[in-house]
Amino acid sequence: MRPRPLSPHVSVYRFQYTMIGSFTHRMTGIGLAFGLIVLAWWLAAAAGGAAAYGDASAILGSVPGKVLLALWLLAFCYHLFNGIRHLAWDRIFGFEKREARRSFRVVILAALVLFVALAWFLFFRGTGVAP
């Protein structure tokens, strides 16, 4: 059988900065997949009782825990807005090069604004993660 056609590899494309948006969508998606493990573990800890939840809460409230939570929050904000951009593209909306570049900048800005707002609520309002 003759070889089937393959999708061109990343390395054959000339670099354009909108490519970063595509890589980042995948990387944040993989990160969020690992976040689902933490979500399940957190729910199981809540179901396991006060002691189990206290342990989980202490881990998530530690400095490395907070750093990971912040990264997941940032990944969520980006993946959410860039996902909406992808859904728009699927309806052949905003697919021109100029529009795609502009919407990339809009996604970055919107993700950062949402991230700062959510992180403020989560870490600095006093009701959030354990001290």
Place this chain on the structure above:
Amino acid sequence: MSLRSPLGEALGRGPAHDGVHHWIVQRVTAVALAVLTVWFVLSLVQLPLADHARVSAWIAEGSHPVCIALLVITATWHSRLGVQVVIEDYVHGRHSKVVLLIVNVFAHVLVAAIALLAVLRLVLRSFG
């Protein structure tokens, strides 16, 4: 006249059209997740997360367990499809690719089962 069987002619010739289903499910779950995750994250950041009693009560309260269950199912489904595409694109060893694709499915089903059982336990406990 060819001596090859019709199946032999067809194998490896082209798509089985499963890709379209994968593509559509990825988008439909994305639309659902855009709503469910925003609700969940907005709720979480307002909860006193260190307080076990308040968090447990919130999870079991009213429509929350249904929404969390939908979120868990939709998110693990969407995630399974997304991770699958990444494995298919970047893992080139024939055996390692198959093994990783299977591990991917098992891991996502396991995560969903653990999360759903936890929500169920919290709901049952809330009845006293």
